[in-house]
Amino acid sequence: MKTITYNFEYEQKIRVCFIGAGGHSFRNVYPTFQYAPVDLVAVCDLDGERASSYARQFGAEKFYTDYKEMLSTEKPDAVFIVASYHKDGRVQATDIALDALKLGVHVWMEKPTAASRQEILELKAVSEQTGRYVMTGTKKVFFPSIEKAKEIISSPEFGTPSSIYIRYPQNMPKFENRNELTNLIWVLDHIFHPASIINYLMGKIKNISYQWEPFNGGTVTNIQFVSGAIGTLHLTAGASTSSPLERVEVIGQGANVVVDNGVKVSYYRKADPLAYGRAPSYIIDDSQAPLVWEPEFSLGQLYNKNIFYLGYVSEVLHFCESVLENRPPQKGTLDDSLEIIKLFEAYRNEPAGKLIEIN
Ligand SMILES: NC(=O)c1ccc[n+]([C@@H]2O[C@H](COP(=O)([O-])OP(=O)(O)OC[C@H]3O[C@@H](n4cnc5c(N)ncnc54)[C@H](O)[C@@H]3O)[C@@H](O)[C@H]2O)c1
Numbered sequence: 001m002k003t004i005t006y007n008f009e010y011e012q013k014i015r016v017c018f019i020g021a022g023g024h025s026f027r028n029v030y031p032t033f034q035y036a037p038v039d040l041v042a043v044c045d046l047d048g049e050r051a052s053s054y055a056r057q058f059g060a061e062k063f064y065t066d067y068k069e070m071l072s073t074e075k076p077d078a079v080f081i082v083a084s085y086h087k088d089g090r091v092q093a094t095d096i097a098l099d100a101l102k103l104g105v106h107v108w109m110e111k112p113t114a115a116s117r118q119e120i121l122e123l124k125a126v127s128e129q130t131g132r133y134v135m136t137g138t139k140k141v142f143f144p145s146i147e148k149a150k151e152i153i154s155s156p157e158f159g160t161p162s163s164i165y166i167r168y169p170q171n172m173p174k175f176e177n178r179n180e181l182t183n184l185i186w187v188l189d190h191i192f193h194p195a196s197i198i199n200y201l202m203g204k205i206k207n208i209s210y211q212w213e214p215f216n217g218g219t220v221t222n223i224q225f226v227s228g229a230i231g232t233l234h235l236t237a238g239a240s241t242s243s244p245l246e247r248v249e250v251i252g253q254g255a256n257v258v259v260d261n262g263v264k265v266s267y268y269r270k271a272d273p274l275a276y277g278r279a280p281s282y283i284i285d286d287s288q289a290p291l292v293w294e295p296e297f298s299l300g301q302l303y304n305k306n307i308f309y310l311g312y313v314s315e316v317l318h319f320c321e322s323v324l325e326n327r328p329p330q331k332g333t334l335d336d337s338l339e340i341i342k343l344f345e346a347y348r349n350e351p352a353g354k355l356i357e358i359n
Pocket residue numbers: 019020021022023024025026044045046047050065067082083084092096110111112137139189
């Protein structure tokens with residue numbers, strides 16, 4: 001198993017600037033640099049006081065309020081962008097990422113990458129022209145639990161992944177109100193979470209149809225994948241805030257795997273059936289018994305920190321290693337974002353009850 005290197009132990013680091021000194025970045029992104037080959041040289045925020053505080057807090061020597069000035073002056077290898085939304089609902093980081101690419105800088109950005117297919121295609125074109133990478137922080141495909149589920153469903157013993165169920169609490173406004181992007185900011189913000197898992201585990205979607213309920217704006221979506229597999233995305237608006245948010249289950253051929261609450265993985269392996277009406281015990285042979293993984297929360301281990309079990313450190317490491325080794329990131333790619341935004345646009349543009357072609 002891979003072990004973690006502390007920042008000061010790395011012999012080679014990438015020079016990094018950071019745009020955005022907000023709440024999420026303070027809690028979950030800057031702290032990952034403790035464990036990544038990153039030399040944070042400067043921080044930028046429109047609010048100079050925050051930029052200065054974050055620079056001091058996280059060890060950058062300089063701060064700026066103009067990101068173009070920062071990138072032109074500091075000439076970093078890469079920039080991290082964690083910003084917010086424009087007044088019209090568009091994603092601030094999309095425009096900033098385009099500018100950074102044009103200034104020759106690799107980009108790591110928080111999700112959402114953009115609010116439309118067209119903007120992602122533009123990012124892709126500029127990334128190809130400039131030879132600079134863009135990676136989006138789709139943390140869920142870096143969860144140790146989801147990575148384990150991917151490993152399990154890719155094994156020959158599991159058989160072909162045939163169906164998936166995934167739940168995530170998110171409401172959808174009524175169809176007539178979806179024209180206005182500002183009404184969809186939270187859908188856009190959150191769809192990246194379940195959709196990145198769906199795309200990672202099952203591949204491209206062929207078509208969907210969904211039903212919408214008017215009480216909370218919950219939806220149930222039936223999915224057919226290009227592979228022939230099928231799935232259900234249940235957006236559980238109205239669920240209690242005290243409940244675990246997520247559950248993922250993939251069915252193979254005589255086997256299934258469940259990820260509960262983001263951390264608990266249960267692998268129900270292929271097993272011989274117990275004699276119906278005759279089996280006195282449900283305890284099956286050890287060689288076929290389910291396998292279960294869940295973290296302990298007692299030791300001062302890295303895996304107990306949310307920046308590890310929620311994938312933040314892994315996603316940042318994946319990006320840094322890609323830049324250091326000069327190879328494009330394999331996860332959180334613009335192609336992955338494109339698949340996610342196709343789903344977003346389907347909900348935005350098409351009504352409930354219709355069969356919607358995605359690919
Ligand atoms: N992956 C996750 O788990 C997760 C969780 C929460 C938020 N997020 C994402 O993080 C982002 C929000 O992050 P936050 O909570 O830190 O946001 P925030 O609104 O608290 O802070 C954003 C900061 O960006 C700055 N900013 C905006 N435009 C700028 C510009 N042109 N130049 C310099 N600074 C600029 C703002 O001044 C602000 O301080 C969203 O993209 C959201 O989807 C992800």
